[in-house]
Amino acid sequence: MAVRARRRHARRLGYDVLGVLAFAVMIFPVYWMIATAFKPGRDILSLTPRFLPSPATLVNFSDALARPYFWSSVRSSLIVVLSVVAISLALAFTAAVGVARFGFRGRRAFLVMILVVQMVPLTALVIPIYLLMDGVGLTDTLVSVIVTYLAFIVPFMVWTLRGFVANIPVELEEAAMIDGCTRAGAFVRILFPLCAPGLVATAIFAFIQAWNDYIIAYVLLRDPGHQTLTVWLASFTTNHGTDWGPLMAGATLTSVPVVAFFLMVQRHVTSGLTAGAVKG
Amino acid sequence: MCAVPTTEQATGSAAAVSGPRTGDLPRRSLRRLLSRRSAPYLLIGPALLVIAAVMAYPMGFLASLSLQDYGLRELLAHQGTWVGIANYARIAENPLFWQVVGRSVLFTGVTVALSLTLGTLLALLMERVSGPVRLMLSGGLIFVWATPVVVAIDVWQWMFDYEFGVVNWTLTHVHAGSFIHHNWFESPLEGFGIITALVVWGALPFLAITLYAGLMQVPRELVEAARVDGATAWKVFWQVTAPILRPIFVILLSLSTIWDFQVFNQVWIMLNTRPSSDYFLMGVYSYVEAFRVTQYGRGAAVSVVMVVILMGATFFYVRQMARTGELD
Numbered sequence: 001m002a003v004r005a006r007r008r009h010a011r012r013l014g015y016d017v018l019g020v021l022a023f024a025v026m027i028f029p030v031y032w033m034i035a036t037a038f039k040p041g042r043d044i045l046s047l048t049p050r051f052l053p054s055p056a057t058l059v060n061f062s063d064a065l066a067r068p069y070f071w072s073s074v075r076s077s078l079i080v081v082l083s084v085v086a087i088s089l090a091l092a093f094t095a096a097v098g099v100a101r102f103g104f105r106g107r108r109a110f111l112v113m114i115l116v117v118q119m120v121p122l123t124a125l126v127i128p129i130y131l132l133m134d135g136v137g138l139t140d141t142l143v144s145v146i147v148t149y150l151a152f153i154v155p156f157m158v159w160t161l162r163g164f165v166a167n168i169p170v171e172l173e174e175a176a177m178i179d180g181c182t183r184a185g186a187f188v189r190i191l192f193p194l195c196a197p198g199l200v201a202t203a204i205f206a207f208i209q210a211w212n213d214y215i216i217a218y219v220l221l222r223d224p225g226h227q228t229l230t231v232w233l234a235s236f237t238t239n240h241g242t243d244w245g246p247l248m249a250g251a252t253l254t255s256v257p258v259v260a261f262f263l264m265v266q267r268h269v270t271s272g273l274t275a276g277a278v279k280g
Numbered sequence: 281m282c283a284v285p286t287t288e289q290a291t292g293s294a295a296a297v298s299g300p301r302t303g304d305l306p307r308r309s310l311r312r313l314l315s316r317r318s319a320p321y322l323l324i325g326p327a328l329l330v331i332a333a334v335m336a337y338p339m340g341f342l343a344s345l346s347l348q349d350y351g352l353r354e355l356l357a358h359q360g361t362w363v364g365i366a367n368y369a370r371i372a373e374n375p376l377f378w379q380v381v382g383r384s385v386l387f388t389g390v391t392v393a394l395s396l397t398l399g400t401l402l403a404l405l406m407e408r409v410s411g412p413v414r415l416m417l418s419g420g421l422i423f424v425w426a427t428p429v430v431v432a433i434d435v436w437q438w439m440f441d442y443e444f445g446v447v448n449w450t451l452t453h454v455h456a457g458s459f460i461h462h463n464w465f466e467s468p469l470e471g472f473g474i475i476t477a478l479v480v481w482g483a484l485p486f487l488a489i490t491l492y493a494g495l496m497q498v499p500r501e502l503v504e505a506a507r508v509d510g511a512t513a514w515k516v517f518w519q520v521t522a523p524i525l526r527p528i529f530v531i532l533l534s535l536s537t538i539w540d541f542q543v544f545n546q547v548w549i550m551l552n553t554r555p556s557s558d559y560f561l562m563g564v565y566s567y568v569e570a571f572r573v574t575q576y577g578r579g580a581a582v583s584v585v586m587v588v589i590l591m592g593a594t595f596f597y598v599r600q601m602a603r604t605g606e607l608d
Contacts, residue, residue, distance in 0.1 A: 015413075018405055019406070027423060029424075029439060030424060033431070036438065045444050047449070049446045092327060094323045094326065099320075104321065119593070123566070124586050132337070150330050151330050155331060212430070234433075244441070251434050254428055262426035
């Protein structure tokens with residue numbers, strides 16, 4: 001008995017060691033980015049890498065912020081992302097309610113379309129989207145990027161929100177309507193707040209997609225004054241070599257909002273606001 | 281707050297709640313009938329409009345573009361000339377095109393196989409480690425997941441830098457050979473090794489966490505019963521766990537195929553927006569034909585071939601979703 005217990009213990013320990021190793025391999029690039037961002041130049045360009053950023057410095061960050069087009073890129077990214085989040089939420093929530101709360105002719109076709117459209121390779125549509133935007137004179141405007149992101153993000157959001165809406169008992173809305181709400185009022189006062197976790201999750205999804213995209217912004221925004229942060233970050237490398245320190249600082253800064261939001265979703269998605277709502 | 285309901289609102293909503301009842305609708309004014317019937321269409325309308333304008337329409341435009349001669353002059357005139365299948369004929373007689381197709385298929389196959397295998401192993405590992413290690417591992421995965429692609433590419437570029445990269449130094453110091461000043465992108469094979477590693481690394485968190493969530497749904501009793509009957513861990517996985525996870529595998533396989541077949545950023549940014557033709561994947565090739573050679577028609581033809589190849593993967597995905605009843 002004791003032998004078996006010890007063997008099980010040894011196996012668990014072996015798995016733990018493997019687990020720590022896997023963690024180390026996966027996280028190393030992220031660590032290396034942050035470590036490099038805080039290192040002074042001579043420690044970055046040294047033939048023997050220094051694994052700890054000591055002495056640490058903030059000079060890479062101030063260098064990155066001082067580079068041309070940093071602040072205009074932040075501004076572009078924020079405008080794009082906030083518009084995409086707001087508009088996509090409105091579009092996706094109404095569509096999700098339509099699909100989850102109504103039966104209608106063409107509903108299944110709409111769902112299949114929502115699903116198929118998510119499979120369309122973005123890379124393949126770059127050419128026609130560029131030519132169409134160019135035709136209506138929208139290239140080099142943020143509107144073109146915002147509209148394109150909407151089309152690529154909304155299908156997934158409808159799909160996800162539809163699940164959230166369907167999980168909320170329709171009796172809650174009916175009760176509100178018996179108490180004197182209109183159907184629209186019930187959507188706004190009952191469904192909308194109860195969907196909060198789903199809305200937050202999909203909003204953050206939209207945020208991350210719009211913030212991270214490169215190819216659309218790269219193709220549609222040729223003027224460096226309009227480019228978004230990812231394009232700014234990718235243009236860091238020139239043929240004359242790369243300033244690794246400021247680049248890693250810029251990369252760290254670009255990741256921060258995404259990581260922060262991502263950690264928030266993890267918490268929100270798991271908490272069910274409606275748990276016990278019908279037990280009352 | 282809410283007003284006292286009129287009879288119209290009360291009956292209208294009751295009918296809507298109970299779904300479409302087309303047969304027993306009493307005669308009402310046309311306006312109300314319309315508004316009730318059209319409510320769902322009004323709700324999905326705006327989303328549908330955006331998807332149609334920026335996805336469906338460009339899809340059609342892509343197909344028609346691939347049948348046109350559309351170069352710089354046509355770009356300025358916003359008008360191409362019809363040339364039938366000439367673009368397809370041009371790309372088909374170019375050996376480079378077939379190389380690119382083959383390379384893309386191979387790249388996708390290797391990348392998908394590696395990421396699904398490693399993802400499954402990671403998920404199984406997460407199931408077996410102790411609580412704190414699991415927390416650490418999943419936390420690490422979430423950090424990697426959240427890293428923007430462009431950021432990840434820059435970081436990998438830096439790690440594999442030929443002069444000051446940490447990888448060359450480490451490999452040399454563990455006596456894996458002399459990697460001082462080793463340029464990984466000189467040979468496309470090594471270059472693609474790194475691009476594959478980067479794509480797999482980026483895909484692993486989503487795959488591992490999804491599969492781990494799937495593993496949690498496998499009934500414990502089944503696994504334990506198989507163990508009691510003397511099945512090895514290998515057999516338990518293939519005969520108990522894997523069949524239950526099959527639907528998840530099909531979905532992850534389709535999604536990974538779609539994502540990896542259209543890889544663009546990793547090649548483009550990693551090679552400083554000037555990849556040699558040895559590094560072309562279909563997405564890169566189509567981009568270069570359109571935006572560098574300014575032959576938009578030919579680039580569109582490459583894209584169309586890419587979409588057609590991907591349709592197979594889409595088909596299995598949609599069929600799986602339809603089977604699991606997700607469409608009802």
